[in-house]
Amino acid sequence: MEQNAWIHEQLQHLFTNTDDYNRRTLIKAAQDLIREQEKRIYQMEGEIEGTIWSPKRWGE
Structure with missing residues (x-):
């Protein structure tokens, strides 16, 4: 998440100044x-990957 690294840096700069x-x-x-948001995106990516590899849910 390179875009988020940039925005974190900019926000931190504003915060300190x-x-x-x-x-x-x-x-x-x-x-x-x-x-x-980063945490939720990571969790949803994991859920999607888990669903893809779960034979139980392939029929849904």
């Missing part, structure tokens, strides 16, 4: 949201 509490909170929430 601002003193405004509201902006820092928003940036932190964006970072958390992106991490959660």
